[in-house]
Amino acid sequence: MVIKVFVATSSGSVAIRKKQQEVVGFLEANKIDFKELDIAGDEDNRKWMRENVPGEKKPQNGIPLPPQIFNEEQYCGDFDSFFSAKEENIIYSFLGLAPPPGSKVKKSPEEASSLPNGDVVGEAQGTTEGTEKAEESGENEAQKEDNEDAGNLAESQEKNEEEAETATEEKTQGMKQHFNYLPTNQTQPNALAQS
DSSP, X not given: OOEEEEEOTTOSOHHHHHHHHHHHHHHHHTTOOEEEEESSSOHHHHHHHHHHSOGGGSOTTSOOOSOEXXXXXXXXXXXXXXXXXXXXXXXXXXXXXXXXXXXXXXXXXXXXXXXXXXXXXXXXXXXXXXXXXXXXXXXXXXXXXXXXXXXXXXXXXXXHHHHHHHHHHHHHHHHHHHHHHSOTTOXXXXXXXXX
């Protein structure tokens, strides 16, 4: 599966160019296979993109702006959707790709609620009681790890905020001491007057 990113290489909008660069840069940095398709220089690309963006995702004027992201023929989303998925660490799900082995990638709510065979959690019947208990204990361990990770993240953020406040206070104090140290009646020599 190849990700298609529709861009406008000759866009006059700085905001659009930055968004396009962010998407392309992220895909390149994460070695995700993609194809950049220019809508400014190729009328067929522009027409295909406009026809395949779902109606509810089109702006009021009906013309979707780049970047627009597809997985082959399947619409993934625009820049805002991409950015949200990246921030929530569900980018592979957003792109319709399997995460790379060993990555700590969250599943989207849709993926998390579905079973590998396509059934939705809560609809599967007939599993043995021992299997259910084993799965539950695995889920409980995963939930505990998630809670620990969230706690560690909160502690880390608090520590970073405290360190930033301390550094700012120290810098302010140092500046105050420096300016208080200079005598107020001393004037700076004028370089022009000396020559």
